[in-house]
Amino acid sequence: DAMVIQNPRYQVTQFGKPVTLSCSQTLNHNVMYWYQQKSSQAPKLLFHYYDKDFNNEADTPDNFQSRRPNTSFCFLDIRSPGLGDAAMYLCATSREVVQFFGPGTRLTVL
């Protein structure tokens, strides 16, 4: 089945220790997104790739970086996680209008 996959599903890191979250897709969609969602809040767009073009949201902290080495994969790097970065991180893809989400990675920062 075509799908969006995120690994790991649960990630625990220490304050200040870099962490990378991964997303892959078999849908061959040209757009990939990273969202941050905290409890009882709306998903917040961090950035997205339109093909290879990177689009950063104005209020995304520099602590968050992303890489898209090819169409299928996209990575979220958090360089120095703080306690406030604990959240669910959602990857989504789209070709036209509708975005399809992966299962998310829940990040815990100790």
Place this chain on the structure above:
Amino acid sequence: GQNIDQPTEMTATEGAIVQINCTYQTSGFNGLFWYQQHAGEAPTFLSYNVLDGLEEKGRFSSFLSRSKGYSYLLLKELQMKDSASYLCAVIGNNRLAFGKGNQVVVIP
């Protein structure tokens, strides 16, 4: 900017009908989505409205009025598995923005 309002929580009985409302303000409107999100899981696409009117898909229907900046999601024949958060999301100027979601609790 974009502004999306949804009520925060509602409780309904199994087998009943529930209507979840969403009001929005945006420029360059290009569509409204409803997503279902179970606790700890990713949002799942339910519906997409870009023209005024009602779209029906099984037990779920979604309505849009662009002039009023208003949409609702109608859930019929509620089942226990429908207990979830329902997120309204709007595309404006090619940017998708989500509401905080409406938590629906289905009770027997």
